[in-house]
Every structure is written in structure tokens, then in C-alpha cells.
Amino acid sequence: MRYFIYIIRCEGDVLYxxxxxxxxxxxxxxxxxxxxxxxxxxxxxxxxxxxLWSTENRSLASKLEYRIKHLSRLQKTALIADNxxxxxxxxxTAQDVYTREELPASEY
Numbered sequence: 781m782r783y784f785i786y787i788i789r790c791e792g793d794v795l796y797x798x799x800x801x802x803x804x805x806x807x808x809x810x811x812x813x814x815x816x817x818x819x820x821x822x823x824x825x826x827x828x829x830x831x832l833w834s835t836e837n838r839s840l841a842s843k844l845e846y847r848i849k850h851l852s853r854l855q856k857t858a859l860i861a862d863n864x865x866x867x868x869x870x871x872x873t874a875q876d877v878y879t880r881e882e883l884p885a886s887e888y
Contacts, residue, residue, distance in 0.1 A: 781801055782801070782834045782835070782836065783799055783800070783801055783834065783835050783836070783837060783838055783840070783841035784799065784800050784801070784803050784832055784833065784834050784841070784881070785797070785798075785799050785832070785833045785834075785835070785841050785844045785845050785848065785878070786798055786799070786800070786803065786806075786807075786829060786830075786831065786832045786833075787829075787830045787831040787832075787848065787856065787860060788807075788810060788821065788826045788827075788828070788829055788830060789826075789827050789828045789830050790820075790821060790824035790825060790826050790827060791824055791825040791827060792824060794824055795830070795853065795856050795857075796810075796818065796820055796821060796824070796826070797845055797848045797849050797856075798810075798818060798845065799838070799841040799842060799845050803832065803884060804884065804886070807826075807829060807884070810826040811826045813825065813826075829883055829884070830860045831859065831860045831863075831880070831883075832880070832881040832882075832883055832884075833878045833879060833880055833881060834878070834879050834881050835877055835878050835879070836877075840877055840878070844870070844874075844878055847869070847870055851869065855869060863880045866878070866880070
């Protein structure tokens with residue numbers, strides 16, 4: 781099973797980071813503002829999926845989520861635009877553990 785770490789842009793140009801095993805389901809929850817969406821995306825409407833990475837287990841996913849959440853807004857927006865910054869932010873071996881994924885074509 782793959783775990784995915786994602787960044788969503790919400791209303792007010794705010795960034796939200798989370799993890800999931802099912803990107804389609806989780807995005808439908810966030811963008812549909814269902815009862816299963818995050819409390820944050822219930823009060824800050826999700827507007828777009830900005831970035832997506834995958835890894836092999838929950839522990840690694842949680843570690844990356846934590847580290848992304850502790851980046852500055854400037855660092856997050858730079859990482860969204862340019863994944864070559866990934867090793868500078870998370871170490872040279874991080875690219876061996878995490879894979880930047882293409883964003884799904886579907887609209888949420």
C-alpha cells in the first residue's frame with residue numbers, strides 16, 4: 781500500500797498539508813466539505829491540489845507531513861513550484877524514499 785502526502789491550496793491562499801492512502805477519496809472529502817473532511821478544510825474551502833508525493837509506509841508519510849508543515853510559507857510555495865528543492869529541505873536521501881507524483885487530472 782502506498783501513502784500519499786499532499787498540499788492543498790485553500791481560500792485565502794492558505795496551504796493545508798495531509799496524508800492519505802486514497803487520493804481520489806480524500807480529495808472528494810476535502811473539496812466536497814463532507815463530514816469526513818479535515819476541520820481546517822471545512823472552515824477554509826479547498827481550491828486546488830498543489831503537490832503530491834508518495835512513499836511506502838505511514839511512518840515515512842507522517843514524517844514528511846510533519847516536516848512540510850514546519851516549512852515557512854515561502855519554502856512551501858517554492859517546493860510546490862520546484863521539486864528540485866526537495867533534497868535541500870529534507871536531505872539528499874529523501875528523494876530515494878519519496879516520489880513526486882503527477883497531479884490527478886480529475887477536478888474535485
